[in-house]
Amino acid sequence: MSLHRLVTVLLVAAVTLLVALLALADAVAAGPGDVERGAVERGAYLVRAMACNDCHTPWKVGPRGPEPDMSRMLSGHPSDLVMPAAPALPPGPWLVVSSGTNTAWAGPWGVSFTANLTPDPETGLGKWTEQNFADAMRSGRHMGRGRRILPPMPYPAVGGLTDADLHAVWAYLRSIPAVRNRVPDPVAPAAR
Ligand code: HEC
Numbered sequence: 001m002s003l004h005r006l007v008t009v010l011l012v013a014a015v016t017l018l019v020a021l022l023a024l025a026d027a028v029a030a031g032p033g034d035v036e037r038g039a040v041e042r043g044a045y046l047v048r049a050m051a052c053n054d055c056h057t058p059w060k061v062g063p064r065g066p067e068p069d070m071s072r073m074l075s076g077h078p079s080d081l082v083m084p085a086a087p088a089l090p091p092g093p094w095l096v097v098s099s100g101t102n103t104a105w106a107g108p109w110g111v112s113f114t115a116n117l118t119p120d121p122e123t124g125l126g127k128w129t130e131q132n133f134a135d136a137m138r139s140g141r142h143m144g145r146g147r148r149i150l151p152p153m154p155y156p157a158v159g160g161l162t163d164a165d166l167h168a169v170w171a172y173l174r175s176i177p178a179v180r181n182r183v184p185d186p187v188a189p190a191a192r
Contacts, residue, residue: 036171039164043172046165047074050157055114058101066100075124075179077103077113086111086187096152105152111187112150120178130170137166150186 047053057068058078072078078101086106087097096107103114116124125133128143135144137159142149149155161169 039168039171040175041172042165043168043170043175046161046169047172050154052117055102055152056117058103060101068102072179072181074117074173074176075181076116076183077101079182079184083111083184107151108189109150109186110189112153113183113186114153116179116181116183117173118176118179118181119174120180123180123182124178125173126178130167133170133173134163134166137161 052074053068053070056074056076057070058072058075058081059066060069077099081099081101081104083099083104089095089108090097096105098105105112105114118124119126121127132143136142136149137155138144140149140155140159141147158166158169
């Protein structure tokens with residue numbers, strides 16, 4: 001082999017090695033942390049697009065009219081807003097009454113209050129597992145095994161997400177600030 005050829009072969013080998021090392025470094029940099037960051041971003045997008053804030057963040061009247069109060073993001077019906085007894089069912093075709101916060105809903109099912117979705121351990125989803133969340137959304141039962149989840153929670157829409165998207169929503173809900181806010185239990189139709 002001529003010296004010239006040898007140099008060329010060595011050069012090609014060196015460049016190939018360098019490219020392989022760079023790819024390896026990339027793969028190491030994009031580790032599990034990045035995958036999870038990607039899930040949190042995707043979850044934030046899904047929560048925005050699926051309007052979870054419309055019901056789970058209390059509304060206030062701001063300069064641009066009523067809007068979710070993001071200082072209480074996804075913390076559910078505010079415990080300091082104690083609702084009086086719900087009015088009698090309106091004459092049809094009117095059916096449902098909601099509070100100005102959009103967090104308390106009265107209808108033929110009684111009264112439901114939107115849940116605290118923040119990671120607070122006592123009043124939010126802090127003690128839930130990802131499995132509890134996925135099972136609740138897929139089955140329509142509280143934590144996946146309790147009573148039926150009441151309207152207007154659109155659990156079939158959330159439960160219809162792919163496993164990866166449902167995981168992303170959960171990852172995002174895990175990443176938001178915990179807000180301590182105890183949501184009241186629902187009221188049965190007879191008692192409303
Ligand atoms: C139209 C209003 C509305 C929207 C939109 C909404 N929710 Fe809800 N959600 C509710 C109400 C009301 C409850 C309480 C139902 C009950 O007590 O049975 C609830 C309860 C829940 C619960 C608790 C379920 C359980 O097992 O007790 C979770 C978790 C939840 N919602 C997640 C979400 C997520 C995530 C989104 C957005 C993808 C969302 N919700 C959008 C109204 C809504």
